[in-house]
Amino acid sequence: MFVDLPPGPHYRCSKDRTRSSDQMSQSPSFLEPRSQIDDPSSPVARFGADEPLVMDAGMALAPWQIAYQTYGTLNTAKSNAVLICHALTGDQHVANVSPVTGKPGWWTTMVGPGKPVDTDRFFVICANVIGGCSGSTGPATINPATGHPYNLDFPVLTIRDMVRAQAALIDRLGIASLFCVLGGSMGGMQVLQWAASYPDRVFSALPIAAAARHSAQNIAFHEVGRQAIMADPDWRGGNYLNEGTRPSKGLGVARMGAHITYLSELALHRKFGRNFQDRSAPTFSFDADFQIESYLRYQGLQFVERFDANSYLYVTKAMDYFDLAAEHDGILARVFKGSATRFCVISFTSDWLFPTSDSRAIVHALNAAAASVGFVEIESDKGHDAFLLDEPEMFSAARGFIDAAARARGLS
Template sequence: MSGDARFGLGRKVTLPGPLRLDGGVLLSPVDIAYETYGALAPDGGNAVLVCHALTGDQHVASEHPRTGKPGWWSRMVGPGKPIDTDRFFVICANVLGSCMGSTGPASTNPATGRPWGMGFPVITIRDMVRAQALLLDHLGVARLHAVVGGSMGGMQALSWAATFPDRVTAAVVIASTARHSAQNIAFHEVGRQAVMADPRWNGGDYYAAGDPPTAGLAVARMAAHITYLSEAGLTAKFGRKLQAREAKTFGFDADFQVESYLRHQGISFVDRFDANSYLYITRAMDYFDLAEEHGGLLANAFRASKARFCVVSFDTDWLYPTADSRAIVHALNAAAAPTSFVELSSPFGHDAFLLENPELSRMIGGFLRAGER
């Protein structure tokens, strides 16, 4: 059974390509899984592209077909919500390299008839954006009213403004960065090594056996999930409370509630994500350095753009701290780009952009509506 059979669900289009990747490979054909909400205006001017994070997918505001859970940003996208589907035609595409229907390592390699596995070419954030541009061409969307994203989605929003400056009217960049730091890369490498150390990974060739490296992927998810939280948030939620027991067991079971929580996060993750996709997408994030792509100066990335920008950070986010957002804002200012910036307060760390936050909702809703005038 291929990875597509296990993970690929929902709307999907096969585009002939070829798509030229930053690594020099021509990829063809290209499958892109996506969802749309609302209706495209006759003049095509109301399209909003929402870009998902590392382990996200195209089901931004609709029930996830595997887990049955609501869309990952259903509090933000929908009728009357900040990204109002009564006003905007909202598009969310599964990124290139992922496992919910878009072409990735779990997809069939047309040259062999078998899953790509580790034969899939290494990709970049800019490659993901170019694939999304192919989808927008297919949908008849020449220009975006806005591109919106948090975390890796914010990287895509920045890359959209830099790569297709004539197609972006506004960009919302939340809890993100213009380059991955050494610490970010280090955490990703721990996760990748956990996956590759699992004997069932088998060099990435595990699809036919239907026996993926779930143990390694679960550990990778546990390590990454810690970076999405804050110390204050963990302390408030768990502290040193024991898990369903009155005393320590003096063993290696999950004595503490925080241990049980992380194990649950790891176990639930492997049911909806592909291990090879995790390797490829984390590598794409590690390669992301928007300044490097534009002569070493971040401001150069935005000099051709006429877009408005809204940049948001959270005070407890230590994965992509406020300093990263300020660096983006300084570059935007140097490029004379109209820019709004705010640091919001939240106890929830990096994951705050996914959680209920009235201030964030007001910021995004107001920023998008202002662009309609």
């Protein structure tokens, strides 16, 4: 059995859903994520051949679409719009029940009535990233030229492509400038890219547990995940959707490996220690003797039921390519020169995937660029995932920053 798991998208599980590893290849039991790919149960902005998405890889994607959710009401001055950017495996369902998993939105602790991102005051937008699998155009989308999914014909994408797509959505919604852009992890990368690409459209920016470039170690972890997917014979060179298979084992292993990087050693020890799973002695087999083994297998199983393997390849690669300073001779301060955006950067003490040093590098660059920046490191033993969990100090910092920015913007 699982013990005392904190809430959060990565953690949720229950006893009755425990399975052994040989069930990993079974077909999914709840709502097939495929149903969300072309026609999701959320609003979609569609762009035709006359409005292609020009991508960093040199291609123009058309037609394309971006799926999104909104909460709250846009004021008449259109000055209260907040954009939430989701992380690697997130989606647009930030504060509503997920149509795929039936679980609450992934950031209901931060976004909602009376929450730091107060949907009673702000018009909150969250869009599925381009390359994702929750309704925005991605590798699983049907390519109109062939009638089949793009699969690996989909252009390799970047964080900037994701942000460009979001900017097109914001244009479509008639919003000139966003009051606040915020997000954690890959979402924080998008926040930084927004501030860099569209400084005049971002009044305040709140990147959490993020970095201005992906580290070699993080690229390494992602590559292990990608290789696990590609090594699954059911991946079929990326054409599994055409051939009626799914690389669930590979994607599950990718998720298991990645999941470890989202936690901390202390959190793992506290939750699982060396405890056995439903047994009092080792079985001397390759069964999941330990709770941590069972937990990771479950995480893998749960993930493959909601996520597309090729999407995972594309979105992880986009994070790997992210290096905001690259176009400025490696000098991050130049990216933010002259920026009038108010920044607040947040990191967590036990996050070794996006450590505080990454956030400090952002802060130093903003300082050197004479930008307005606040920074706080939150004491937490929950690792990278802390940004999704109940961290009162994070909420307090975010609330203070957002409320002060709202006063400066003249929002009630």
